[in-house]
Amino acid sequence: MTTVLNVELGERSYPIHIGAGLLDDSALFASLVKSEQVVVLSNEVVAPLYLDRVRAHFSARRCEVLVLPDGEAHKTLESFGQVMGFMLEKRLERGALLVALGGGVIGDLGGFAAACYQRGIDFLQVPTTLLAQVDSSVGGKTAVNHPLGKNMIGAFHQPIAVIADTDTLSTLPARELHAGLAEVIKYGLIRDLPFFEWLERHIDALLARQPAALAEAVQRSCQNKAEVVAADERETGERATLNLGHTFGHAIETASGYGNWLHGEAVAAGMCMAAQLSARAGWLSAAELERTLALIARAQLPVAPPPDISAATFRELMLHDKKNIGGRIRLVLLQGLGKSCVTRDYDDALLEAVLRREPAA
Amino acid sequence: MTTVLNVELGERSYPIHIGAGLLDDSALFASLVKSEQVVVLSNEVVAPLYLDRVRAHFSARRCEVLVLPDGEAHKTLESFGQVMGFMLEKRLERGALLVALGGGVIGDLGGFAAACYQRGIDFLQVPTTLLAQVDSSVGGKTAVNHPLGKNMIGAFHQPIAVIADTDTLSTLPARELHAGLAEVIKYGLIRDLPFFEWLERHIDALLARQPAALAEAVQRSCQNKAEVVAADERETGERATLNLGHTFGHAIETASGYGNWLHGEAVAAGMCMAAQLSARAGWLSAAELERTLALIARAQLPVAPPPDISAATFRELMLHDKKNIGGRIRLVLLQGLGKSCVTRDYDDALLEAVLRREPAA
Known part of the structure; x- marks a missing residue:
């Protein structure tokens, strides 16, 4: 079964196609791709699995392929320059389409390359990881x-457009499946209590990769993301709640060296820290905190940061976060399960206690 | 006398302030700059002349300054990375303002840095060259x-906003003044016959840097640019006519190595080539071609490309141009003085004759 969601952004609206077997749906690709020139960006892990099937849809067009090494360590300005050089060497014109086939790194890097090549060309997201399908491929944030x-x-x-073939999740390494679940759980925590409760009931089915459960998790996640992005494309308001756990998480990723902790793992530990701060502030009950930590743990995700990151290092790195205004760390906190806010209005001593991993009173 | 023009782009509308002495207009800067954090980007030639006067307006704010080497050779992805690193080291936040103080290189590079830093921060153009005041600072095109x-x-x-202090033109090297006049003449050629005729009468006053003549040239140029940009921000139509001479010119710049020919010099030679092709096609009379070449020559600008660029090299480089669609070189051609079109509908043999510098029949 295929689902189509729409991200409502006026002239920039686009569909998210979700379903099993979409990589072989010639009619779908034909309906979306009009350009005579296509460049497919992928990585060394995904390309051997899916590149030929995707490329088959472009046999009647000029199709160039660039395969990069896998991993967050390659989401750099240098890789960006490499993509630009490749596209220029191949003489891709302003009407060309970039297809990002892979996970979040390929999608973010490919999207940024598409944004800047000749001041902007079209791109198509074909996410092949859970994290990319439920989060990074939707919403237009691109970066290195x-x-x-x-x-x-x-x-x-x-x-x-986004084409999310849920069959690709069957080849995903377990660690990456778990990492993707962090972002899935996030939607439940920040704005969708029924989905959180559904996840409590279906987390084992998701870990067992039952197709129907995975498809529903992707759909409900994308639905949440599409609603938030439509309401606040440029992140001046509600969209910032999608960053639950990310300010802590980015600090974990940076301190650990990109690629040692997966993004989703860092976000999972970060969400636990945000939940703990929310609980210390009295916004989240002990039982709600417990349910949050339990679901994240059942998803095989870390519930605490690496012990070697000091509170001072956390602060140093968190101050660099994009969400900051006026030098004070802005955080997404929970106000119960399924409700969140973006705030700088918390007791700094409570944040310090969380950063020091002090036992709760 | 100060003139304010407005670039009408809905939510993205902004004013262009043109006048003598604006760099010292504290009230103007105060009215435009609200950010608590300011980073001024400039170069080694402009900074000693004007940096202190501009920085004085930000004494009550945090103000960081980055001074780059001068010249087109530094408008690179490497310089872009350097600006990003500087802003991150200084912990500039998303609410920061980037002020681009300099010519086209600083404006284009600074604008691109502002576009990408944390996915976009505000920037203020303070152009100090004629070329930047009449062209590159207006319209939102940024690039390296x-x-x-x-x-x-x-x-x-x-x-x-754009703040163009015409007093800065008094310190401009003669070669750069002439290069800026190429873009001024362009507006007359593509869409403003009365301005072209005004330029025929006032070119000597402009070369003598008479302030009233310079101010009028900047105003009428910006008025033309603002109208074109307002009608076609993303260059899907009329805006492409602003590229008169640029496809030839970019090839000259690339073939000669960036920085050996100034952009305006290359555009001047390119406009002459476009005019010659237009004349060969019968769209421009011999007398109109003569007036075009004469005005460009009187502005102390080249009317022909360097002799060592072969026709084959021209074609090779022109095929890389952003304006191409379907492998055929799209050009801006003249249909009389003050009228232009963007077309691929010309006889390729006539283009070849122009590229080979064959004498007109």
């Missing part, structure tokens, strides 16, 4: 990392 | 060069 901070160099550039 | 083509990596990102 800088040694001083994650996603610090980027652009808002919406794709023309 | 790639060895395979000029302005190939960039974004559309409109400034919050």
Whole structure:
């Protein structure tokens, strides 16, 4: 069964196609791709699995392929320059389409390349990881990392469409499946209590990769993301709640070196820290905190940061976060399950206690 | 006397302030700059002349300054990375303002940096060259060069305002003044016959840097640019006529190595080539071609490309141009003085004759 959601952004609206077997849906690709020139960007892990099937849809067009090494360590300005050089060497014109086939790194890097090549060309997201399907492929945030901070160099550039083939999740390494579940759980926590409760009931089915459960998780996640993005494309308000756990998480990723902790793992530990701060502030009950930590743990995800990151290091790195205004760390906190806010209005001593991993009173 | 023009782009509308002495207009800067954090980007030639006067307006704010080497050779992805690193080291937040103080290189590079830093921050254009005041500071095109083509990596990102102090033109090297006049003449050629005729009468006054003549040239140029940009921000139609001479010109710049020919010099020679092709096609009379070449020559600008660029090299480089569709070189041609079109509908043999510098029949 195929689902089509729409991200409502006026002239920049686009569909998200979700379903099993979509990579072989010639009619779908034909309906979306009009350009005579196509460049497919992928990585060394995904390309052997899916590149030929995707490329088959472009046999009647000029199709160039660039395969990069896998991993967050390659989401850099250098890789961006490499993509630009490749596209120029191949003489791709302004009417060309970039297809990002892979996970979040390929999607973010490919989207940024599409945003900047000749001041902007179209791109199509074909996410092959759970994390990319439920989060990074939707919403038009594109970026590369800088040694001083994650996603610090980027652009808002919406794709023309997203094609999420849930069959690709069957080949996903377990660790990446779990990492993707962090972002799935996030939607429940920040704005969708019924989905959180559904996840409590279906987490084992998701871990067992039952197709129907995975498809529903992707759909409900994308539905949440599409609603938030439609309401606040440029993140001046509600969209910032999608960053639950991310300010802590980015600090974990940076301190650990990009690629050692997966993004979803860092976000999972970060969400636990945000939940703990919310609980210390009295906004989340002990039982709600317990349910949050339990679901994240059942998803095989870390519930605490690496012990070697000091509170001072956390603060140093969190101050670099894009969400900051006026030097004070802005955080997404929970006000019960399924409700969240973006705030700087918390007791700094409570944040310090969380950063120091002090036992709760 | 100060003139204020407005670039009408809905939510992205902004004013262009033109006048003598604006760099010292504290009230103007105060009215435009609300950010607590300011980063001024300038170069080694402009900074000693004007940086202190501009920085004085930000004494009550945090103000960081980055001074780059001068010249087109520094409009690169490497310089872009350097600006990003600087801003991250200084912990500039998303609410920061980037002020681009300098010529076209600083404006284009600074604008692109502002477009991408944390996915976009505000920027203010303070152009100090004639070329930047009449062309590159207005319209939101930002970019850096790639060895395979000029302005190939960039974004559309409109400034919050443009402050053009015509007094700065008094310190401009003569060669740069002339280069700026190429873009001024362009507006007359493509869409404003009365302005072309005004330029025929006032070119000597402009070369003598008479302030009233310079101010009028800047105003009438910006008025033309603002109208074109308002009608076609993303260059899907009329805006492409602003590229008169640029496809030839970019090839000259690339073939000569960035920085050996100034952009305006290359555009001047390119406009002469476009006019010659237009004349060969019968769209421009011999007398109109003569007036075009004569005005460009009187502005102390080249009327022909360097002799060592072969027709084959021209074609090779022109095929890389962003304006191409379907492998055929799209050009801006003249249909009389003050009228232009963007077309691929010309006899290729006539283009070849122009590229080979064959004498007109």
